[in-house]
Amino acid sequence: MSLLETRSITKSFGALTAVNGVSLAIEAGSLHSIIGPNGAGKTTLFNLLTGTFPPTSGRIIFDQMEITGTPASRIAHLGLARSYQRTTVFPAFSLFDNVWVSSFSRSKRSGLAWRNANTYPEVAERANQALRDVGLENKSKQLAREISHGEQRQLELAIALAAAPRVLLLDEPAAGLSPEETRKMVALVRALKGRYTIVLIEHKMDIIMSVSDRISVMHFGSLIAEGTPAEIQKNPEVRRAYLGGVAV
């Protein structure tokens, strides 16, 4: 059964159609990757799924509920959490506070303006768990702007995890990482597999092929192929798109 579905969604910015009639079905519990050359519309698709902006046409269905046009701040409460391609954290906050803010968002907001922020044990526990999941528990007191890029990428992921999501949308978690850091990140994503339904955007083919259950290929805003990693590797149209040719 598919947990997250799009039905021919399209997003146009003026004359540019960034996403063109994409229909996707993400199976519950699977790791579904979306690949495609730069500018294929992958991140735009994520922005549509997380309510950053509404689609021009088409529908988005999450857990048999229509969520088309739901604003971003509501989407998080439904259980869709995302990470960003460009690190998007809270720089002057400690790592703990970074994940705490995300964790609190999903809890009951009783005492919002008068209860001390340090008196929410269940929120703090989920925050700590998210840091443990990505291996940053030892740095929880450090400021986000003072850790390395690789660690910031891990934090990026931890913020999404702390929101107790059902679906994780990961936008190039390994962007800008060294080979060593990339290996760590792949191990991390693999460890999360099964615990969450994951939608992954990635450029690095070796990552994609080794972790994905299914792969969808985007090119110029449209889906050109979908299948298992083995099927995708053999697909001539995918090869053409990646070798710089224009899909006709």
Added chain:
Amino acid sequence: MKRPLIWILISILLLPLVVRPAIASEIWIFAIFGLGANLLLGYSGLLSFGQSTFFGSAAYVAGWLMKIHGVNAFLALGIGVGVGAASAAVVGYLCVQRSGLYFIMLTFALNQLFYFTAYQWTSVTGGEDGMPGVPRPEFPGIDFKDPVVYYALVSFLFLISLFLMRKIVESPLGRILQAIRENEVRAEAVGYNVPRFKLLAFVIGGAFSGLAGVLYAMLFGIVPLEAISFVFSGNVVFATLIGGSGSLYGPVIGSFVFIWLSESMSTVWARWPLLLGVAFVLVVLFLRGGVVEAWHKLFLRFSKR
């Protein structure tokens, strides 16, 4: 955390011995104003040039109710808090739709709207002459006309304000507002309705401004037109930045420096705002954290030896 509070208590006790009680009162009133403004400026990262809108509106409404309708002064203080919050809700609702420069200009423009309304509506506000005859509270056995007694009332309300603001900034709300300051996009993505939280910051800040506005009117017995002008809006931003917008106590120290400087220098030297300008430039160039940061640095240097 206890230490700043002790310093503040000592200052409250000693201040009337150093300066006239009226100036001492003004310092704590301005500090209440600053506490509210700093929830926007320091915690939420929103530069509002319209804080006097709430300060002035509350002063006019409460002043008018006391003067014309004989409303009890304590009740009027409460009404002032309400008017401050309500006017901030209206202004805030319009302003939070935009960000950056447009936000700042909107706060400024709406402030001008209120200012010119007060300027034109002379039958109620007195226009340029201000609204005189604002009474002070009356209570059997306590004479609030005595400057020292009134100072005690102001100090008491300031301490309550400080206590409440500390509660707020240490609550989840305080942390969420700071998260919005740090990264609005991410705050929205993890599930916070950012415009609504900004609006909440406006309303709370407006309530503090309202209290300060009414106390100010009672202190001088008049609501001057300046109370709702952009000069007042600018002053509170100025004072907060000089004190240090990054901390709870920054605006308190800022208002101390600002009022003390303006009251003591203005009689000696007509061009005294030049000094403020210099202080401002120094803060912006070298000490983003204001006096609070300077103090910490100094403290660190001495404790190292």
